[in-house]
Amino acid sequence: MVDARPRLLVTNGLFLPMDGSPPFEGWMTVGKDGRISARGDGPPPAGIAGIADRRQLDVGGRIVAPGFVSAHSHLYSSGLRGLATDDALDGWLATTGRFTVGASPEAIYWMARHGAQDCLINGVTTVYDFCHNGLTFQSSPTGPARVAAAVPSVDYQHAQLRAKVDAGIRHLHSVMLAQAEDDDALRAHLDETMARAADTARHPSHLGLALTGTVQWAGGPWAARAEAAVMSKFGLVNQPHFLETAHAARLQRARFRWYQDAGALGPALVFGHFIHTDERIIEATAAAGGGMAWQPASNGRLGSGVADIPRYRDAGIRIGMGLDGQSSGDLSDPWANMRAGLYMQRAAHADPTCLGAAEVLALHTRGAAELIGVGHDVGSLAVGRYADFLVVDPARPDTGPVWDPYGTYTLACGPRNLVGVYVGGTLVADGNGLVDQLTAARVNDQLRGQLARLRAEDSVGRDRRCLRPGPAFW
Numbered sequence: 001m002v003d004a005r006p007r008l009l010v011t012n013g014l015f016l017p018m019d020g021s022p023p024f025e026g027w028m029t030v031g032k033d034g035r036i037s038a039r040g041d042g043p044p045p046a047g048i049a050g051i052a053d054r055r056q057l058d059v060g061g062r063i064v065a066p067g068f069v070s071a072h073s074h075l076y077s078s079g080l081r082g083l084a085t086d087d088a089l090d091g092w093l094a095t096t097g098r099f100t101v102g103a104s105p106e107a108i109y110w111m112a113r114h115g116a117q118d119c120l121i122n123g124v125t126t127v128y129d130f131c132h133n134g135l136t137f138q139s140s141p142t143g144p145a146r147v148a149a150a151v152p153s154v155d156y157q158h159a160q161l162r163a164k165v166d167a168g169i170r171h172l173h174s175v176m177l178a179q180a181e182d183d184d185a186l187r188a189h190l191d192e193t194m195a196r197a198a199d200t201a202r203h204p205s206h207l208g209l210a211l212t213g214t215v216q217w218a219g220g221p222w223a224a225r226a227e228a229a230v231m232s233k234f235g236l237v238n239q240p241h242f243l244e245t246a247h248a249a250r251l252q253r254a255r256f257r258w259y260q261d262a263g264a265l266g267p268a269l270v271f272g273h274f275i276h277t278d279e280r281i282i283e284a285t286a287a288a289g290g291g292m293a294w295q296p297a298s299n300g301r302l303g304s305g306v307a308d309i310p311r312y313r314d315a316g317i318r319i320g321m322g323l324d325g326q327s328s329g330d331l332s333d334p335w336a337n338m339r340a341g342l343y344m345q346r347a348a349h350a351d352p353t354c355l356g357a358a359e360v361l362a363l364h365t366r367g368a369a370e371l372i373g374v375g376h377d378v379g380s381l382a383v384g385r386y387a388d389f390l391v392v393d394p395a396r397p398d399t400g401p402v403w404d405p406y407g408t409y410t411l412a413c414g415p416r417n418l419v420g421v422y423v424g425g426t427l428v429a430d431g432n433g434l435v436d437q438l439t440a441a442r443v444n445d446q447l448r449g450q451l452a453r454l455r456a457e458d459s460v461g462r463d464r465r466c467l468r469p470g471p472a473f474w
Ligand SMILES: [Zn+2]
Pocket: 072, 073, 074, 130, 241, 272, 324, 325
């Protein structure tokens, strides 16, 4: 089917569709709904080749690929990079948490907004965003850390939803249940969260709500039961952080049973990180059709460990890649993330064939989208998906001839080659930053202002090694 009056016609591209079909040199059209309406090899059919110039985009032989999908992000952490440089997860949480505990809904809005625009600039057009719920972490030397038991204000999570909608990044908005054994309090908090989110449901960037599972950090099995009930009532994907660190791994593994007993295992339960597993957990997860989100750059940075991706893949566990927060991955660079993962796996297995270059690209596009249940909307350049795509120029800077499109794109390119980021067929970033530079500058200023205020109010930790005051710091 040819769309005779497309909103945009992309021609002369080297397409990596990532939908199971091979790369091709050709064209693509975007319909009025912002979705891909047709595509094909070679020049476009005569019926659409003559549309007005302003609706044509000749990419001059450059690579056209789907926008990256991050199956695991924490956008609010974008302004907290380069902190806790030599800490594991608990120490990193303690340091960065000092900024979130005092943050107002307005402050957390600008923190998340900065994270969203930073993702777009780097070619990440869809995120599964774990919004911060405003509660603190309490670490323990002998057991897993705990999320403080409390019912936080819904305003705090909702501000992070508004930030994503305003930034125009496609997203799943992942919310954490209140931490209380009181069913009425839990239900009231969730109902208000859902009602507030419903206001944004019609915005095309909003792909839905999801659940931030807390069993790794919860006070008891009630958390798994509450999550299972919400998953089934509202049909939500639930992504708990699970088995991320080696700390108290035996105790963490014992909590897998909480999810099993609650009946939560299945395609809608997706484990974030999932590093320190055992055979019993791998087999049960695979048998239930479950999945895992893999964040190699963050796992390396925090010394969390190496998830055995070839083992999970061969067992039949669904896998997608995520960037994790910009303060534990420090960059929103999906190419660096893919390569960190690829190198980590090949080195650990002493085998370059254990994970392929095209395969790792699939994990950060279609695989990530399917993992979090949005593969019908994003993650590939198949007809019907949103026209969220990147134009990448392997000749700027020049990487030499393109012998293998997957090889050049995955192994030799990066944000420096990015010349266009399109969301729904509209250019949002051009390789130098957001097209809307005034808004981008305003977001950057707001982030700095909000964080400076939070730091000034932080009377307990100003002398900490990780927060060196000084003219260069801010
Ligand atoms: Zn995370």
